[in-house]
Amino acid sequence: MYEIIGTRASRAIRVLWLAEELALDYTHIPAKPRSDEARAANPSGKIPALREGDAVITDSTAIMTYLADKHGALTAPAGTIARARQDAMTQTILDDLDGVLWTAARHSFILPEEHRVPEVKDSLKWEYARNIARIEDGLSGPFVMGEAMSVPDILLTHCLRWAGMAQFPAPGEKLTAYQERMQARPAFQKVIDMP
Template sequence: MYTVIGKPMTRTFRVLWTLEELGQPYELNPAMPQSPEVVALNASGKVPVFQDDGETITDSTAIITYLADKHGQLTAPAGTLARARQDAMTQLCLDELDALLWTAARHSFALPEDKRVPEVKDSLKWEFARNLARIESRIKGPYLMGEDFSIADIVFTHCLNWAFSAKFPIESQAVLDYSKAMRAREAYKRTAAQAK
């Protein structure tokens, strides 16, 4: 059985949602970032931490990619152009959305107080809105990659949820509708129930 370590309200959510979509059993240890048990497995103290058969994987995208590849679902096959496009979209979401949200979070609570620059958030919100519009223009169907739900949708939806909680405005009705449809998925609902 897989073990997932991390609070569900963090990027751990991505891993839990992936496992729920795949229908795979797992054990959840809702440890906090920087806790001794997390630091023992990941020197950065970041979550999620994932264990499979005694092996540890860190980084939510690495974990969900591993799971999708291992189970042959939620992804295009490795070595295909479809996979290259999916990986490009996933990385785009990470670079253009996740990175901005994490920078805002660091300047809200993660950095030492004397290192925070709260004024940077207005610039980050502007950049987020610009980047989100570019990503929206590339959506080819009901899902980011067209007709098939993939791990790119998990990353993108998680970023949209994070933006909402961080008060980053999302003004596009198409993006709001997409996000609502993703949150209506049964696997998403099961995951969200754990994050309460």
């Protein structure tokens, strides 16, 4: 059995959603960052973490990639061109969306106040809008990679949701409809309804 460590209000929601899509047997430990439970899994106290027996994996994308590969779903097979394209999209989302949103969060409430530069957020919002428009232009199927859901869909949907909560620019019509479809999925709804 897997243990997924981290609150739904963090990137752990990505792992929880993937686990639900795969119908995995798991226990959720809703630990906050730097809590005793989080530090027991990851000495840095960062979440999420996945515990499988004595093994611990950290970082939401690493966890999702591991689980998708292990269970042979929500991913293209390793060593294929399709997988290389999927990995490229994963990295694009992490670099162009997640990284921008994380920088904004750091300058909003994470960094010590004397190290925050609130003025950077206007630039980050501009960059996010440019990047999300480019991703929207490339969306040609019901999912990011075409006809089948994959790990990048969970990343993108989470970033779109995060951006909305952070009052970043809204996506265009195509990505708005995509986000609504993804968030209507039963697995996503189950995670959102968790205590």
